[in-house]
Amino acid sequence: IVHIAAINKDRTIDDYQRIYNKIAEKIREDDEYDGYIGYGPVLVRLGWHSSGTYNKENNSGGSYGGTYRFKLENSDPSNNGLQNAAQFLDPIYKEFNWISHGDLYTLGAVCAIQEAQGPKIKWRPGRVDLPESATPENGRLPDAVNGADYVRKFYARLRMNDREAVALTGAHCLGRTHLKNSGFDGPWGAASSSFTNEFFINLLNEQWKLQKNAAGNKQYDSPKGYMMLETDYALIQDPIYLKIVKEYANNEASFFKDFASSFQKLLENGIDYPKGAPEYIFKTLDDQDM
Numbered sequence: 154i155v156h157i158a159a160i161n162k163d164r165t166i167d168d169y170q171r172i173y174n175k176i177a178e179k180i181r182e183d184d185e186y187d188g189y190i191g192y193g194p195v196l197v198r199l200g201w202h203s204s205g206t207y208n209k210e211n212n213s214g215g216s217y218g219g220t221y222r223f224k225l226e227n228s229d230p231s232n233n234g235l236q237n238a239a240q241f242l243d244p245i246y247k248e249f250n251w252i253s254h255g256d257l258y259t260l261g262a263v264c265a266i267q268e269a270q271g272p273k274i275k276w277r278p279g280r281v282d283l284p285e286s287a288t289p290e291n292g293r294l295p296d297a298v299n300g301a302d303y304v305r306k307f308y309a310r311l312r313m314n315d316r317e318a319v320a321l322t323g324a325h326c327l328g329r330t331h332l333k334n335s336g337f338d339g340p341w342g343a344a345s346s347s348f349t350n351e352f353f354i355n356l357l358n359e360q361w362k363l364q365k366n367a368a369g370n371k372q373y374d375s376p377k378g379y380m381m382l383e384t385d386y387a388l389i390q391d392p393i394y395l396k397i398v399k400e401y402a403n404n405e406a407s408f409f410k411d412f413a414s415s416f417q418k419l420l421e422n423g424i425d426y427p428k429g430a431p432e433y434i435f436k437t438l439d440d441q442d443m
C-alpha cells in the first residue's frame with residue numbers, strides 16, 4: 154500500500170497556524186476537563202493512536218487515511234476515552250473542513266505537546282481521508298500488561314529502535330490512566346499537564362510495588378500515589394532500555410530532541426512525501442504573545 158502526501162498549493166503555514174491557534178485557545182478555554190488536567194493529554198493520545206495502527210510489513214494503517222473517524226476504529230477497546238478528544242476537535246473541523254482528518258488528529262497532538270511546554274515538533278500536511286474500507290482491524294495498538302520483549306517487538310513494527318521507543322513512552326508524563334477507559338487506575342499523585350522528563354525521573358526514583366488494581370489488573374504503584382504500567386516498568390527491567398531512561402532522566406534536552414524526531418516519525422509512518430513537500434514548525438500562543 155502506498156500513500157502519497159497530497160500537497161495543497163492553496164494552503165500556507167498561516168492557514169495551519171490558524172487551526173493550531175484555535176486548538177491551543179480551546180485547550181486553554183476548556184481547562185476543567187478530567188479534573189483540570191485539560192484536553193492536552195487525550196489529544197496527544199488521539200494523535201498517537203491514529204498513527205499507532207501502522208504496520209511496516211505491508212505499510213498498512215497509520216495516520217494517513219484518518220480512519221479513526223470510522224466506527225470500527227473508534228470503537229476499538231484500545232481507543233476507549235478518545236471520543237473526548239474527537240468531540241473536542243469536532244467544532245474545529247466544522248470551521249476548517251478543508252483539512253483532512255489525519256492532518257487534524259496529528260496537528261492536534263503536535264499543538265497539545267507544544268502548548269504543554271514540550272519540544273517543537275515538525276509537522277507536514279498532506280494526509281488524505283480514505284473510505285471506511287481502508288480502516289485497519291482492531292488489535293494493532295499495544296497492551297499494557299507486557300514486558301520488555303513485547304515492547305521492543307511492538308515498536309519494531311512501527312520502525313522504532315530502542316531510543317525511539319523509550320523517548321515516545323516519555324509522553325506518559327502527561328495525563329493519567331482511567332479505570333473506566335483502560336482498566337488501569339491512578340495516578341493519585343499530581344497527574345501533569347506539562348511535558349517534562351519526569352516520567353523517567355519517577356521511574357528511577359520511586360519505590361514501585363506490583364499490585365492488582367480495583368479492576369484486577371496488575372500495575373505498579375508508589376507510596377507517593379504514582380503508577381506505572383507493566384510496559385512502563387519494563388523500561389527499567391531491560392538493561393538497554395534502563396541506560397536510555399537514565400540518560401533522559403538526567404538530560405531533559407536530550408529527551409526533548411529525541412521525542413521531537415520520534416513523534417514526527419510516528420505521525421508520518423506510511424506516508425510518502427514528495428520532494429519539497431512543505432514542513433512546518435508552529436509558533437506557540439506564548440511565542441505569539443497570545
Ligand code: HEM
Pocket residue numbers: 194195197198201233234295296297298304307321322324325327328329330331332334335336337382384416
Ligand atoms: C507500549 C506502549 C503503550 C502502552 C501499552 C500505553 C498504554 C496506555 C494506557 C493503558 C493509558 C491509559 C488510558 C486511559 O485509561 O485513559 C495511556 C495513556 C496515555 N498514553 Fe500511552 N501507552 C503506550 C505508548 C504511548 C505513546 C507512544 C504515547 C505518545 C507518544 C502515549 C501517550 C499517552 C498519553 C498522553 C496518555 C494519557 C491520556 C489521558 O490522560 O487521557 N502512550 N497509555
Ligand SMILES: Nc1cccc2nccn12
Pocket residue numbers: 325326327328329330340344380381382385
Ligand atoms: N500518565 C500516565 C499515563 C499512562 C501511563 C502512565 N504511566 C505512568 C504515568 N502514566
